[in-house]
Amino acid sequence: MSTAKKKTIFQSLSKNFKKLERLVFVLKSLLTPRQFIYFSCVLVGISSALAVIILKTFAHFVYNFAQYLNKLLHLPYSNSILPILGILLTVFIIKKILDGSIQKGTSHIMYAVAKKGGIMPIKQMYSQILTSSFTVGLGGSAGLESPITITGAAFGSNYAQNYRLTYKDRSLLLACGVASGIAAAFNAPIAGVLFAIEVVLAEISITAFIPIMISSATGALVSAIILNEDILLVFKKGEDFDYHNIPYYILLGILSGFLSIYYARIFRKLEHYFSNLKMGLYRKAIFGASILAALIFLFPSLFGEGYESIKTLANSNPGKILENTLLHEYTSNNWVLLFFVGLTMMIKVFATGLTLGSGGNGGNFAPSLFVGSYLGFSVAQLCNLLGITKNLSISNFTLVGMAGVLSGLFHAPLTAIFLIAEITSGYNLMVPLMIVSSVSFAISKRFEPYSFDIKHLADKGEVFTNDKDKNILTSLHISSFILTNYKAISESNSLESLVEIIKFSDDTIFPVLNEKKELLGLIHLDDNKIRTIIFSAFKVKYTSTHEIMQAPKEIVLHNESIESVLEKFEKTDTSILPVFRNGIFIGFINKIMILEKYRSQLKEMVIE
Numbered sequence: 247m248s249t250a251k252k253k254t255i256f257q258s259l260s261k262n263f264k265k266l267e268r269l270v271f272v273l274k275s276l277l278t279p280r281q282f283i284y285f286s287c288v289l290v291g292i293s294s295a296l297a298v299i300i301l302k303t304f305a306h307f308v309y310n311f312a313q314y315l316n317k318l319l320h321l322p323y324s325n326s327i328l329p330i331l332g333i334l335l336t337v338f339i340i341k342k343i344l345d346g347s348i349q350k351g352t353s354h355i356m357y358a359v360a361k362k363g364g365i366m367p368i369k370q371m372y373s374q375i376l377t378s379s380f381t382v383g384l385g386g387s388a389g390l391e392s393p394i395t396i397t398g399a400a401f402g403s404n405y406a407q408n409y410r411l412t413y414k415d416r417s418l419l420l421a422c423g424v425a426s427g428i429a430a431a432f433n434a435p436i437a438g439v440l441f442a443i444e445v446v447l448a449e450i451s452i453t454a455f456i457p458i459m460i461s462s463a464t465g466a467l468v469s470a471i472i473l474n475e476d477i478l479l480v481f482k483k484g485e486d487f488d489y490h491n492i493p494y495y496i497l498l499g500i501l502s503g504f505l506s507i508y509y510a511r512i513f514r515k516l517e518h519y520f521s522n523l524k525m526g527l528y529r530k531a532i533f534g535a536s537i538l539a540a541l542i543f544l545f546p547s548l549f550g551e552g553y554e555s556i557k558t559l560a561n562s563n564p565g566k567i568l569e570n571t572l573l574h575e576y577t578s579n580n581w582v583l584l585f586f587v588g589l590t591m592m593i594k595v596f597a598t599g600l601t602l603g604s605g606g607n608g609g610n611f612a613p614s615l616f617v618g619s620y621l622g623f624s625v626a627q628l629c630n631l632l633g634i635t636k637n638l639s640i641s642n643f644t645l646v647g648m649a650g651v652l653s654g655l656f657h658a659p660l661t662a663i664f665l666i667a668e669i670t671s672g673y674n675l676m677v678p679l680m681i682v683s684s685v686s687f688a689i690s691k692r693f694e695p696y697s698f699d700i701k702h703l704a705d706k707g708e709v710f711t712n713d714k715d716k717n718i719l720t721s722l723h724i725s726s727f728i729l730t731n732y733k734a735i736s737e738s739n740s741l742e743s744l745v746e747i748i749k750f751s752d753d754t755i756f757p758v759l760n761e762k763k764e765l766l767g768l769i770h771l772d773d774n775k776i777r778t779i780i781f782s783a784f785k786v787k788y789t790s791t792h793e794i795m796q797a798p799k800e801i802v803l804h805n806e807s808i809e810s811v812l813e814k815f816e817k818t819d820t821s822i823l824p825v826f827r828n829g830i831f832i833g834f835i836n837k838i839m840i841l842e843k844y845r846s847q848l849k850e851m852v853i854e
Contacts, residue, residue: 295472329538353699440664478669513610530605591620610698618652626640626644724808732756
């Protein structure tokens with residue numbers, strides 16, 4: 247295609263887009279605000295679903311291509327080479343096209359809601375598609391769901407910004423994009439709604455459910471129409487639930503909880519290691535991707551999202567997992583299969599950590615399902631081989647295990663329960679799903695108070711998505727409350743200068759400074775003792791500032807959190823405190839100003 251023809255096509259698309267944009271502005275003027283939100287959530291849902299289709303189709307195509315090469319080479323050499331190429335391409339795109347930075351993980355969505363007023367950068371609408379397509383599509387051991395949710399959230403946020411919607415509507419459409427993305431990725435509309443509410447939004451009203459449900463249903467519908475079912479993680483109905491197996495499901499829940507903790511802590515260590523690694527971008531990419539390549543050579547199911555291997559385990563012939571491995575001769579040996587699956591399960595976190603730490607882009611949603619399915623298979627297979635019970639359902643335990651680790655890792659039990667129920671096209675497993683998800687969540691929550699994805703933000707005190715008050719407080723910055731227009735009193739032997747300042751000031755507190763502008767103390771006019779002095783000409787003349795000034799009850803640092811400042815106000819029972827930077831007094835902070843800002847933010851916080 248010639249350059250002139252490409253230019254003509256681009257100009258035509260640009261004109262059509264502008265026409266559509268003008269049409270939406272006209273509709274906004276004709277419709278009520280609530281009607282426009284309903285219309286908007288459909289557009290956001292379609293956009294997110296199309297992004298899912300692009301990502302999933304590309305990843306599936308590359309996976310099939312790699313499997314075709316495997317048949318020719320008999321060993322997974324191609325599986326080992328492709329991830330290196332994918333990660334290097336991702337690093338190249340980030341450096342050359344995306345200004346050297348990209349946000350990874352769904353925590354950035356929650357951070358945007360809690361601290362950025364629901365605003366996400368416009369480049370998130372395309373950067374995640376570009377990078378994760380190459381990382382995961384070419385075999386990086388990560389998931390596409392995190393990039394999908396970030397892309398959907400960015401569509402919703404930027405749509406709302408473009409049409410000048412309020413913070414409430416901006417956050418609502420952001421959540422609609424997330425719901426649509428999850429719904430389209432799994433053809434699971436209920437799970438999409440629950441994920442948006444359970445993970446992204448801290449608190450919403452009942453009326454907000456409707457736009458999110460519309461957007462989620464739209465995403466699932468578009469995905470069902472366009473996307474091939476083979477690309478989706480879909481299972482035939484599992485076997486019937488046997489209540490005699492409840493003790494084993496409880497065991498699976500316990501193991502899922504501890505496995506979630508193991509996964510979260512190992513991944514954070516790997517993330518920390520790579521972030522502190524003193525290497526150039528490409529050297530780091532080659533270093534990490536080379537180790538990943540070796541792991542994929544030994545454990546081919548670590549290639550890509552791993553959904554095909556989950557289907558293999560859940561179906562009737564799990565021995566296929568050993569094909570194209572160094573243990574391919576033992577496909578009929580159940581003990582070898584169990585050992586291989588268990589080892590792969592424990593190594594998956596290292597493969598994902600290497601993928602993302604070395605520069606690739608993806609998420610941990612799919613790896614959590616991978617690890618959970620392998621755990622469920624291992625528990626059922628081990629019990630059956632040892633003869634502890636009569637034929638535990640391998641399929642059921644494989645499916646329910648996914649919900650256990652997903653719930654424990656992301657602290658999202660409702661999403662986990664309904665996601666697995668929907669992708670199995672039935673609710674036969676509802677009871678074991680509830681048991682395993684709740685037990686896993688309880689154990690993980692006991693040892694990891696914050697979910698895997700926001701732990702690093704919580705450690706820095708930046709975001710607490712399950713606490714609305716803290717969300718508001720962490721969105722406030724101390725710099726916006728520092729009062730610098732104070733009237734200072736010089737160190738002297740009399741209070742005559744203080745009386746002159748009082749005549750023209752409404753302040754009730756004055757700092758006493760020496761010649762070096764260091765704070766010596768504070769003079770409080772609301773102190774009755776001081777009032778009796780300043781109303782006596784004799785006492786004013788013969789009383790020094792040292793006699794009436796007081797040491798501050800507490801001091802505030804310029805980079806402290808607002809929550810910490812409020813604790814100091816509560817502790818000292820005062821409304822004004824001095825602020826210091828590097829040991830130097832720079833002004834005051836007023837409790838009333840903080841509370842007024844808090845109240846105004848609170849009014850905007852509940853999404854209706």
